[in-house]
Amino acid sequence: MTASEAVRPQRRVGTFTLGAVLVAAGCGMLASLLWPSFEPGWLLNASPLILVALGVETLLSARSGGKVKYDWLGMILCFLLVGAAMVFYAAAWAYENGEFINVRNCSRCADETSFRMDYEFFNGFDSHTLRLEAGDALVGRIDTRNGWLEVEISDEDGNTLLEGAPLNGDQRVEVPKTGDYTILVHGRKTSGKFTFARVPAELPEEALSAETEETA
Known part of the structure; x- marks a missing residue:
């Protein structure tokens, strides 16, 4: 093991997915302001991708030999991401099928x-x-x-x-x-x-x- 590998900080699981979600949400909000005809509903429809990204991140971290840190803060972050995905999914379902x-x-x-x-x-x-x-x-x-x-x-x-x-x-x-x-x-x-x-x-x-x- 080289010295650079020994001092490399570990990244908590879920941080990459959180960053991707923030970037996508910010881009969607900006697009809805710049282009009034933009339909933001597709962002809700894409909410299951949060779970996909979190699962891919977890699998890749396991393959990389433990470079991702699993602690109680990481677990809370994963819980928040999963909860947000479920809430967004429910909102998307209501948007598509609600009686309004x-x-x-x-x-x-x-x-x-x-x-x-x-x-x-x-x-x-x-x-x-x-x-x-x-x-x-x-x-x-x-x-x-x-x-x-x-x-x-x-x-x-x-x-x-x-x-x-x-x-x-x-x-x-x-x-x-x-x-x-x-x-x-x-x-x-x-x-x-x-x-x-x-x-x-x-x-x-x-x-x-x-x-x-x-x-x-």
């Missing part, structure tokens, strides 16, 4: 007769409730450019009239009884637009004839 609306460049219109959205990016859930009469029809159009969109239409009793609508195309639901009908949309990293509107039931021929005579 996450949209960009979206125009949304929901009134007494229709529910419409036009979006550049839509990830999450949204809903609107319409009051419909028996004999009405609820017609819709879905135009999806990427990702996918599902639509569920149910009445106030929880009965489903439409579920798992296709990504694109026309939809039509006949309204069997008067009540409140909820349109639930679930977007998964999709861009496009959709519209659902109420089409009132036609008046009976007798009432239509009587109304025509009164108008004349």
Whole structure:
């Protein structure tokens, strides 16, 4: 063993991974400030790489013949890194699958007769409730450019009239009884637009004839 090897200080396990995480987080924050269109969500999605880097560092240190120091401070550092990775993973999962609306460049219109959205990016859930009469029809159009969109239409009793609508195309639901009908949309990293509107039931021929005579 040479004199230089004898005096070489040992490095605690986890310090390299900690440095890499700090560099990546700082670069991501800087990019989000300099480029507003930058999507920082991919940093959360990359959080499992913390565990990968820590595991690689541990394996390489074992191979290098004990040049890495294992003490209680090193163990605490590893524990903090593993905990941070789990927290970031949970945040990434909630970001990707949470029941909230996450949209960009979206125009949304929901009134007494229709529910419409036009979006550049839509990830999450949204809903609107319409009051419909028996004999009405609820017609819709879905135009999806990427990702996918599902639509569920149910009445106030929880009965489903439409579920798992296709990504694109026309939809039509006949309204069997008067009540409140909820349109639930679930977007998964999709861009496009959709519209659902109420089409009132036609008046009976007798009432239509009587109304025509009164108008004349």
